[in-house]
Amino acid sequence: MKREHIFDHLILIIGALFMIVPVVVAFMTSTHDAVSIYKNGLQLTWGGHFEETYRAVLTEAGGFTKSVTGLTMLQNSLILGLGFAIGKIVISMLAAYAIVYFRFPLGTFFFWIIFSTLLLPLEVRILPSYEIVQGLGMMNSYSGLIVPLIASATGTFYFRQFFKSVPDELVEAARIDGAGPVKFFIDILVPLSKTMIAAIFIIMFVYGWNQYLWPTLITTDETFFTLVRGMKQILQVWIGAQIPDTNQAMALAVLAMLPPVIIVVVFQSWFVKGLVESEK
Amino acid sequence: MKRVQFANPLMPYMLLLPQLVIVAVFFLWPAAEAVRASFYLEDPFGFGATFVGFDNFTDALSSSDYGRTARFTLGFTAVTAFFSLAIALLLAVKADSVIRGASSYRTLLMWVYAIAPPVAGLIGVMLFDQHIGPLSEMARFLGWDMQIGVNYYDTAFAMVVISVWKQVPINFIFFLSGLQSVPKSVQEAAAIDCRSGTRRFWTVTFPLLAPTGFFLLIINITYALFDTFGIIDLVLKGEPGNNPVTLVYKVFLDGFRGNDLGGSSAQSVILMILVFVLTVVQFRMIERRVHYN
Amino acid sequence: MAGISLNNVRKTYAGGVSAVKGVSLDIEDGEFIVLVGPSGCGKSTLLRMVAGLETITDGEVTIGDRVVNKIEPADRDIAMVFQNYALYPHMSVYNNLAYGLKNRGIGKAEIDRRVREAARILEIADYLDRKPRALSGGQRQRVAMGRAIVREPAAFLFDEPLSNLDAKLRVQMRIEIKKLQKSLGTTSLYVTHDQLEAMTLADRLVVLNGGQVEQIGTPIDVYENPASTFVASFIGSPAMNLMEIERSGEGWALSRGEGLSLTCSLNETSAILGLRPEDLHIIEGDGAINDPLMLSVVVTAVEPVGAESYVHATLGETGQEIIVRAPGKQHFEVGSVLKVAAKKEKLHFFSSETGKAIALEGNLQPA
Numbered sequence: 001m002k003r004e005h006i007f008d009h010l011i012l013i014i015g016a017l018f019m020i021v022p023v024v025v026a027f028m029t030s031t032h033d034a035v036s037i038y039k040n041g042l043q044l045t046w047g048g049h050f051e052e053t054y055r056a057v058l059t060e061a062g063g064f065t066k067s068v069t070g071l072t073m074l075q076n077s078l079i080l081g082l083g084f085a086i087g088k089i090v091i092s093m094l095a096a097y098a099i100v101y102f103r104f105p106l107g108t109f110f111f112w113i114i115f116s117t118l119l120l121p122l123e124v125r126i127l128p129s130y131e132i133v134q135g136l137g138m139m140n141s142y143s144g145l146i147v148p149l150i151a152s153a154t155g156t157f158y159f160r161q162f163f164k165s166v167p168d169e170l171v172e173a174a175r176i177d178g179a180g181p182v183k184f185f186i187d188i189l190v191p192l193s194k195t196m197i198a199a200i201f202i203i204m205f206v207y208g209w210n211q212y213l214w215p216t217l218i219t220t221d222e223t224f225f226t227l228v229r230g231m232k233q234i235l236q237v238w239i240g241a242q243i244p245d246t247n248q249a250m251a252l253a254v255l256a257m258l259p260p261v262i263i264v265v266v267f268q269s270w271f272v273k274g275l276v277e278s279e280k
Numbered sequence: 281m282k283r284v285q286f287a288n289p290l291m292p293y294m295l296l297l298p299q300l301v302i303v304a305v306f307f308l309w310p311a312a313e314a315v316r317a318s319f320y321l322e323d324p325f326g327f328g329a330t331f332v333g334f335d336n337f338t339d340a341l342s343s344s345d346y347g348r349t350a351r352f353t354l355g356f357t358a359v360t361a362f363f364s365l366a367i368a369l370l371l372a373v374k375a376d377s378v379i380r381g382a383s384s385y386r387t388l389l390m391w392v393y394a395i396a397p398p399v400a401g402l403i404g405v406m407l408f409d410q411h412i413g414p415l416s417e418m419a420r421f422l423g424w425d426m427q428i429g430v431n432y433y434d435t436a437f438a439m440v441v442i443s444v445w446k447q448v449p450i451n452f453i454f455f456l457s458g459l460q461s462v463p464k465s466v467q468e469a470a471a472i473d474c475r476s477g478t479r480r481f482w483t484v485t486f487p488l489l490a491p492t493g494f495f496l497l498i499i500n501i502t503y504a505l506f507d508t509f510g511i512i513d514l515v516l517k518g519e520p521g522n523n524p525v526t527l528v529y530k531v532f533l534d535g536f537r538g539n540d541l542g543g544s545s546a547q548s549v550i551l552m553i554l555v556f557v558l559t560v561v562q563f564r565m566i567e568r569r570v571h572y573n
Numbered sequence: 574m575a576g577i578s579l580n581n582v583r584k585t586y587a588g589g590v591s592a593v594k595g596v597s598l599d600i601e602d603g604e605f606i607v608l609v610g611p612s613g614c615g616k617s618t619l620l621r622m623v624a625g626l627e628t629i630t631d632g633e634v635t636i637g638d639r640v641v642n643k644i645e646p647a648d649r650d651i652a653m654v655f656q657n658y659a660l661y662p663h664m665s666v667y668n669n670l671a672y673g674l675k676n677r678g679i680g681k682a683e684i685d686r687r688v689r690e691a692a693r694i695l696e697i698a699d700y701l702d703r704k705p706r707a708l709s710g711g712q713r714q715r716v717a718m719g720r721a722i723v724r725e726p727a728a729f730l731f732d733e734p735l736s737n738l739d740a741k742l743r744v745q746m747r748i749e750i751k752k753l754q755k756s757l758g759t760t761s762l763y764v765t766h767d768q769l770e771a772m773t774l775a776d777r778l779v780v781l782n783g784g785q786v787e788q789i790g791t792p793i794d795v796y797e798n799p800a801s802t803f804v805a806s807f808i809g810s811p812a813m814n815l816m817e818i819e820r821s822g823e824g825w826a827l828s829r830g831e832g833l834s835l836t837c838s839l840n841e842t843s844a845i846l847g848l849r850p851e852d853l854h855i856i857e858g859d860g861a862i863n864d865p866l867m868l869s870v871v872v873t874a875v876e877p878v879g880a881e882s883y884v885h886a887t888l889g890e891t892g893q894e895i896i897v898r899a900p901g902k903q904h905f906e907v908g909s910v911l912k913v914a915a916k917k918e919k920l921h922f923f924s925s926e927t928g929k930a931i932a933l934e935g936n937l938q939p940a
Contacts, residue, residue, distance in 0.1 A: 008374045009381075015371040015448075016388040022445065023392075025414070026403045041412040091298045098295035103285040110296055117307045119559045123506045123528050124551045127535040127544055128313035129306060136305075148306040156299060168283045169659030172626050173720075177673030178647035181286040187672070191663040210396035212510040213532070231398040231510075235405065235517055246412065253402050260394035265387060272390070275450075276457045284626050 023257070030054075030250035037246045049247065057251045064234045064245070068222045070252060077209055077226040077256070083146040084208030085201050092155030093193070097185055099156070100163040101171065117153045122214060130217050140221040149214060155200060158274075162196045163189070199274020202267050206260040227256035314552070317545035329542075336546035345530075346547070352524040353505065356440065360508070361500035364444045365493070368451030373481065375452075376459040386456065393449040397507060401514025404442035428515065435523045439515050443508045451496055458492035459485065498562040502555070527551060575637030575650070575727040576602045577623065577760060582632035584618050584784075592618040594784040595632070603758045605751070609771035610781035611807070616764045617732055619781070623762060624730050625649050637727055647676070652721035656733040658713045660705040666692075666716050667701040670723050684723075691722040694753070711742045718750070722757070729754070731763040735770065747773060768808050772796070780804050802928040805847050805921060811883055814848045814895040817925060827891055835866045844931060847921030850883065850898040856912040864914040870895060875905045886911060 025042050032047030057070040065073075098104075099111050122129065129148055138144030166189070174184045190197075215229040225233070234252055238244040264271055286292075318336050320329040340346050375385045392400075407415045408428045419426040428438045462485060470484040505528060512529050520533060528551065535544030577600040584593040593615040600606050608616040621627040623634055625646035634641050641649050652673075660669050670688045679687075692698040695715040705713055714734065721729050734750075735743045751774055754761050765771050771778055772792040780787040780795065780803075788800040799805035805813040818825045818835070820842045825835045835846075848866075856867070870886035873894075884897045884905055897913055899905070922931040 005378060008378050011374050012371060012378065012381075012385045012389075015367070015374075016385060018445070019389055019392050019448070022403050022407060023395075025407065029406075037412060041417065042406060042414055091302070094295040095299035098292040101282055101286055102292035102295075103287055104289075104292045107292065110300065113308075114296075114299055114303055117303055119556050120307075120311060120552050121502075121506050121555060123509060124531070124548045124555060125307075125310040125314045126532065127541065127548065128310035128317065130536075132305070132310055132313070147302060151302050151306040153299070153303070164282075167657055167659060169655040169657055170661065171282060172284050172624075172646075173653070173655060173659040173661075174672075175284065175626070176624065176646045176651070176653050177720075178676035179672075181288055181291055183676065184286075188661055188663075192661075194663070206394050210394075210399075212396060212398045212513075216513075217536070228396045228398055228510075231396075231402045231514060232518065235402060235514055239517055246406065249402065250406070253399050256399045257395045260396075261391055264394040265391050268387060268390070272453055272457065275453060 023254075026250045027254050030247050030254055032247055034243055034245045034247050038243045042246075047247075053247045053251045054255075057248050057255070064237045064248065064252070065222050065225065065230065068225055070227070070255060072223065073225050073227045073230050073252075074255060076224060077228065078259070079142055080145055080211065080215070080226050081205045081209035081259070083142060084149055084211075085204035087146060088150050088155045088204050088208075089197060089200055091150060092153070093159050093190075093197075095153075095156045096159035096163055097189065099160055101181070101184075114153045114156055117151055118157060122149070122152070126213065126217070133218060138218075140219055140224050142224070144218050145215060145224065146208075149208065149211060155204065158200055159193070159196070162193060166192060195270065196274065198267070199270045199277075202263055202271045203274055206264060209260050227252060231256065311552075314545050314548045317541055318549045320542050322541040332542065336542040337550070340543055340546045340550070349525055349527055349530045352436070353526045356436065356443075356508075356524070356526060357501055357504035359440050360443045360447065360504045361497060363440070364447035364451055364500060365496060367444065368448045369455050369489075369493075371448070372452050372455035372459055373485075375456055389452050390449045392446065393453070395446065397446055397510030398514050400442055400446045401511040404438060404445075404511070405514055405517070408438045429517060429519070429521075429523065432522060432524055435515060439508070439512055439524070442511050442515065443504065446511065447500060447503055451500065454492055454496055455489065458489050462488050495562070498558055502558060505551075505554075575760060576600055576604075577728055577762065578635045579619075579623070580633040580635070582619065582622060582634060583630045584615070584622060584627060585630045592784055593622070596781075596784075596786055598779060598786070598789065600760055600762065602760055605754050605761045605763065605774060605776045606779060607763045607765060607771040607775035607777075608779050608781055609765055609768060609807075610787075612766055614781040615784040616766075616781050620730055620732055620762060620764045623728075624651060624653050647673075650727040651730055652724040652726040652728075653730040653732065654717045654721050654734040656736055658705075658717040658737075660713060660716055660720075662705055665702050665704060666697060666708070666719075669705065669716055670719050673720065673724055687723045687725070688719075691719040694722065695719050710738055711746065714738060714746055718753070722753075726759065728760040728762060731761065733765055734763075736765070736767070743770075750774065768810065772808070778808075780807060782807075798930070799847070799921065800930050802845055802847065802923045805923070809849060811850050811896045811898075813921070814850065814853075815923075816846050816848075816888070816893050816895070817843065818846050819843045827888060827893055841924070841931065843925045845923040845925050845928070847923060848895070848915055849919065850896040852915050852919035853895070853897045853913045854915070855897065855899060855903075856914050865917050866920060867912060867914045868895075870897070870911050870913060872905050872907050872909050872911060874907065877901060884911070
């Protein structure tokens with residue numbers, strides 16, 4: 001190896017450590033007990049209390065929350081992530097299919113209506129959104145949590161880009177082969193989009209799972225708390241405590257990042273492809 | 281669109297219906313409501329509202345608090361975007377040049393993308409904690425008495441560090457894919473024309489990466505403005521006090537804590553205009569990127 | 574099996590752009606018709622109107638004895654082979670062939686019989702389980718052909734099916750398509766911009782230009798008797814030499830000045846003279862000439878291609894360039910002067926106003 005390559009590796013290793021060490025500290029700390037953390041600070045070594053800490057946060061109510069266990073929050077996070085990803089993919093595929101493959105009056109108008117949602121993130125219309133969802137009686141419900149998040153047309157935009165890249169001749173060949181719009185969608189377009197669907201699913205699942213502001217506003221009932229939503233709750237209890245359960249706080253943080261991290265790492269190539277392609 | 285399209289009278293509307301309903305109820309309505317509310321002064325106890333024209337806007341823009349927040353947001357956005365882009369670019373260039381372990385580095389450097397901002401915020405708060413945090417301990421060792429949540433600049437520092445940490449991976453992914461799409465023949469031609477690797481980078485590779493860089497710049501500005509909410513909320517531990525907040529956080533504070541509906545809405549509308557401009561610029565970038573290809 | 578007829582077919586797009594400006598054509602049952610022309614001449618649009626992939630602005634398309642203007646592509650009893658093959662990438666070769674048959678509600682056993690028969694004919698039986706991406710370009714082309722064959726349609730429509738193949742494969746597939754079409758006897762309409770492909774495949778050629786038919790005829794007829802300067806320059810390689818000539822006293826002169834020895838009786842005061850490169854022969858020394866046309870040219874470049882050489886030359890000072898085909902073994906010096914002549918029956922004349930061919934009246938006299 002040449003010297004400049006050693007230098008390259010050195011920089012990459014420092015970069016990797018910069019990314020990894022904070023999470024390693026979080027995980028290692030979660031395996032210690034609260035008192036020793038209080039005395040000795042955060043830890044970089046194995047503490048041996050892994051099982052009891054994680055069993056406590058997963059199965060016992062109390063501590064940071066009054067009535068829910070980590071397991072319930074995990075379940076809520078899954079519902080949010082999956083519901084958001086699946087709902088978004090279904091709805092946006094249908095809409096993109098209509099926009100790309102059909103000629104109909106007002107088509108362009110609807111296209112602009114839908115795509116105007118890309119202009120304004122939820123954060124800038126948060127207060128009225130909250131009031132409307134409250135008025136519709138959707139507070140503390142999964143639909144109130146998920147459906148308003150689907151309003152942004154990112155998925156429709158990705159699928160529209162992808163459908164446009166599908167060769168025109170395929171729909172022509174399919175029409176000569178006697179396939180109507182429904183058959184073409186199910187037999188040809190959906191199977192063709194498999195990789196794209198997988199990539200968008202991963203991106204959307206991570207996005208949904210990681211939602212914070214919206215769940216914070218919409219769920220006041222602890223039984224609907226997601227892990228990410230719970231972070232604030234954890235912190236508020238943690239700063240008020242005599243000897244705070246830092247181990248359990250870190251354990252919940254680890255749980256909150258684990259599923260999306262695993263998905264992103266395992267399906268890395270799809271995910272990267274989806275991310276990079278869809279932004280074009 | 282397609283050369284051949286289906287001409288079914290009802291089907292396209294049925295396909296669009298779910299999306300349109302959701303957009304109408306949860307996007308158009310609230311967006312319109314935000315604009316409307318920005319022109320009204322709402323009674324905090326719910327006894328009606330009075331039309332006040334642009335008063336909410338002038339009040340918001342002229343308040344010293346808003347000016348302070350805007351200045352902080354500008355600085356925070358600039359510093360966060362600069363460092364997360366610079367670090368990501370450096371790492372991407374190195375990851376592109378090494379052969380051994382390239383894919384391992386890629387994995388190690390990108391996975392933090394999946395961590396939610398508030399989770400990053402929580403870990404950050406603990407790492408910077410005055411009592412148990414190793415980072416503040418290190419700072420003390422260097423003679424810096426770091427007081428996150430108390431000292432304005434220390435708090436801002438923690439926000440930037442956590443935000444950069446969270447944003448490096450996505451920039452890295454885009455820079456790396458941008459670098460990998462530079463044709464090998466171009467790199468080889470450059471290697472023949474220019475001996476110095478550093479010079480080659482700045483004169484050939486970097487200009488070719490410019491479209492990716494511009495695109496990421498917009499993404500990073502949007503990130504710093506909006507997506508850092510979770511980080512800031514955790515770092516502040518829900519107690520803003522005299523600590524720095526961003527414009528988006530202020531909208532949230534004034535609207536939900538301060539019950540200043542009109543003022544909060546006026547601030548929302550100002551942000552809407554800002555985002556609108558950014559998005560239009562971004563779309564123009566995307567168009568240009570398509571032309572490059 | 575059926576004939577196809579087009580009756581004054583037009584295509585005008587929404588923006589007012591006219592792609593096909595009234596084309597009439599009768600294709601007999603079993604005939605192989607090639608639509609040829611430069612890009613943008615409307616040949617693909619015409620084919621796609623027959624397929625039902627483009628709406629017909631005006632006129633009538635009849636397949637067999639049905640007017641198909643309003644009939645869905647799937648119900649027109651046609652099959653199409655696309656330039657990029659348009660194979661369904663997620664389906665095996667077998668399913669690519671079977672998909673159209675399944676949609677028409679044909680029984681499993683019959684589908685299987687037809688798919689295997691087509692696979693046998695096209696020699697793709699070994700690849701039936703593969704996905705298209707695991708096939709070479711030539712194999713994909715065969716699958717695309719197979720998809721057309723299994724339909725047992727009244728007509729095949731080909732949209733530049735060979736243009737994605739390399740030169741060698743293209744020649745091979747060209748011959749196979751021709752053989753296949755003759756053995757199946759299916760009426761075929763074939764679009765290409767390659768005049769060589771058009772010449773070799775067609776029973777009759779339809780040369781299109783600017784949305785209109787320039788000429789319809791057998792390949793040899795079109796080659797020997799081009800109806801216009803457009804056809805003359807499009808069909809044949811190297812292209813026919815075209816030069817503007819004017820009446821000058823008793824004889825004719827090139828419009829750009831130089832005299833040429835040509836005697837003929839035309840009514841026009843000016844015309845365009847057309848000469849195929851192979852119809853110009855080189856005269857050695859001062860040999861006596863019995864031909865009505867003789868030119869002195871200066872050699873500017875020579876392209877030897879083996880059996881023959883293409884001699885590029887200019888006519889004196891005028892800059893008018895011509896190409897002469899000479900035997901391959903002959904040597905030419907750049908800058909040397911050649912005398913070339915052409916026989917009477919090899920001269921083509923076109924109107925200098927319309928570009929249409931002019932029939933000769935009276936006899937040509939030796940120069």
